[in-house]
Amino acid sequence: MKKNLIFLMLVVLTLLLSRTNVNASNSYNYTPLGDVIESANSMSAAKIIDNSNLLDANGNKSSILLGELSDVVVYEDKIYVADLTYNHILVLNNQYQVVDTFPKVIVDDPETTEDDATVNAYKLNKPSGLYIRDGKLYVADTENKRVVIFDIETKEIILEVSNPQDPTFEGNTTFKPLKIAVDRTGRMFVIAFGIFEGIMDFNPDGSFSRFYGTNSVSMNFFEALVYKLSSEAQREKQSLKLQSSFVNIDIDQFGYVYTVSKPEVENVIKKINFKGADILNKNGYVLPVGDAIYEEYDDSVPVGKSNIVDVAVSADGYFYSILDSRRGRVFSYDNEGNLLYIFGQLGSQSSMFRQPTSLTYYNNNIIVTDNMNKSIIVFEPTPFGDLINQATTLYLQAKYSETKELWEEVLKLNSNYFLAYNGIGKAQLREGNYEDAMINLELGHDQYNYSKAFEQYRNEKLDNVLPYVLMVAFLGLGFLFYKSLRNSIEREKEGGE
Numbered sequence: 001m002k003k004n005l006i007f008l009m010l011v012v013l014t015l016l017l018s019r020t021n022v023n024a025s026n027s028y029n030y031t032p033l034g035d036v037i038e039s040a041n042s043m044s045a046a047k048i049i050d051n052s053n054l055l056d057a058n059g060n061k062s063s064i065l066l067g068e069l070s071d072v073v074v075y076e077d078k079i080y081v082a083d084l085t086y087n088h089i090l091v092l093n094n095q096y097q098v099v100d101t102f103p104k105v106i107v108d109d110p111e112t113t114e115d116d117a118t119v120n121a122y123k124l125n126k127p128s129g130l131y132i133r134d135g136k137l138y139v140a141d142t143e144n145k146r147v148v149i150f151d152i153e154t155k156e157i158i159l160e161v162s163n164p165q166d167p168t169f170e171g172n173t174t175f176k177p178l179k180i181a182v183d184r185t186g187r188m189f190v191i192a193f194g195i196f197e198g199i200m201d202f203n204p205d206g207s208f209s210r211f212y213g214t215n216s217v218s219m220n221f222f223e224a225l226v227y228k229l230s231s232e233a234q235r236e237k238q239s240l241k242l243q244s245s246f247v248n249i250d251i252d253q254f255g256y257v258y259t260v261s262k263p264e265v266e267n268v269i270k271k272i273n274f275k276g277a278d279i280l281n282k283n284g285y286v287l288p289v290g291d292a293i294y295e296e297y298d299d300s301v302p303v304g305k306s307n308i309v310d311v312a313v314s315a316d317g318y319f320y321s322i323l324d325s326r327r328g329r330v331f332s333y334d335n336e337g338n339l340l341y342i343f344g345q346l347g348s349q350s351s352m353f354r355q356p357t358s359l360t361y362y363n364n365n366i367i368v369t370d371n372m373n374k375s376i377i378v379f380e381p382t383p384f385g386d387l388i389n390q391a392t393t394l395y396l397q398a399k400y401s402e403t404k405e406l407w408e409e410v411l412k413l414n415s416n417y418f419l420a421y422n423g424i425g426k427a428q429l430r431e432g433n434y435e436d437a438m439i440n441l442e443l444g445h446d447q448y449n450y451s452k453a454f455e456q457y458r459n460e461k462l463d464n465v466l467p468y469v470l471m472v473a474f475l476g477l478g479f480l481f482y483k484s485l486r487n488s489i490e491r492e493k494e495g496g497e
Helices: 002-024 117-122 221-229 232-239 383-396 400-413 418-431 434-443 447-496
Strands: 028-030 036-038 043-049 069-075 078-083 088-092 098-102 127-133 136-141 146-151 157-161 177-182 188-192 199-202 208-212 246-251 257-261 269-272 308-313 319-324 329-334 339-343 356-362 365-370 375-381
Touching: 028 339, 069 356, 069 365, 078 127, 088 127, 117 157, 136 177, 146 177, 177 246, 188 246, 246 308, 257 308, 319 356, 329 365, 339 383, 375 383, 383 400, 383 418, 400 418, 418 434, 418 447, 434 447
Parallel strands: 069 127, 127 177, 308 356
Antiparallel strands: 028 036, 043 375, 069 078, 078 088, 088 098, 127 136, 136 146, 146 157, 177 188, 188 199, 199 208, 246 257, 257 269, 308 319, 319 329, 329 339, 356 365, 365 375
């Protein structure tokens, strides 16, 4: 009895330690069966910018401080950061030195005063979202209830978008833009506070066009029953509760809009086409939702689903990453929906997060802002992460044979990286090496391509064996025919006697 008790305690202790290690580690992934597995580091903090080391263009300590950072974008080798505390946009060069701010300061001009309308027009009030397209800086100026567009060179205001002409805003609802993205035609897609009808789509001239890509929340049995028994008026009031506003937005080079929403939404991440339909690929081992496994009740770790607060798409459209503020994770996917790697974690160290708010791609690096630390962290790929990025890019460019060697290098660094087996197997499948392809695709749990490799392997074997089978069959038929003919002749002879 005592031995059994000791054994049981050891098992429980092992399970607790293994769970703690997974939660504490910032390097893990998911197996094809959906289990958590340790992984090699994919991204590392290369630079951390905060108020202790923020410099100006001359390399001196900057007089500007970082406050509550709400958004970050990159344009033409410069980093633009929205600051809610100081109501301005910081501009950093590629050395992460402050070189400029938006809007331009005109109150120092002796010809103007604080009361001038022109001066007030340039003041920002809680700039929550940024986007830059074709030399124009778009700012979701939340508390000024407008989207303001600046010329990025002159800093002059080009256009203000406010007071959308729609029945939604005829009552007490006010237009408070939070996040913005702009397509190549100049159409603006805006997430606004308290607007549940969908993303607001504005024409390039600032006129409101339509609501776009509405979200919906899944109901449990009781909620569905209450809704079913409600009157039309009651259902109309409940409809807002059954919808959820989007949290953040980005757009790729092809014009597809990526959005993230609250955890209770059915599809937390969407890729919305021009018709408003979600076309996000979900071909990975786990769904693109952040953490696929999480604790529901545990005082020692953050519990519940990932709380996704931002999404960023790479310039080539091959990758996208999402930011989870609940556990301080960044999840990076390819455009087929495969989870490539996970990095980042909550903690008190400067390279860790306390309250991450936004992220963006800067070439192969990923920049993340943190509100509580008042910092900007630049992550760069490790050799392991770089190999994954290269192999994935070549595969999506249909350069299959070139990916095989890269995936083999990935496996040398992490033999449990199942996507590498898939990559090698797919390359072998296209090379006609069906037998080896079957082995690697089985290791990678790719049933679809394994079936294709097996079919080709079977056909190949049949092609090799079939001539011999036909020859044996032909000889067999010939022998049977000869034997039958001989027996017939012998019977005729016996009958004649």
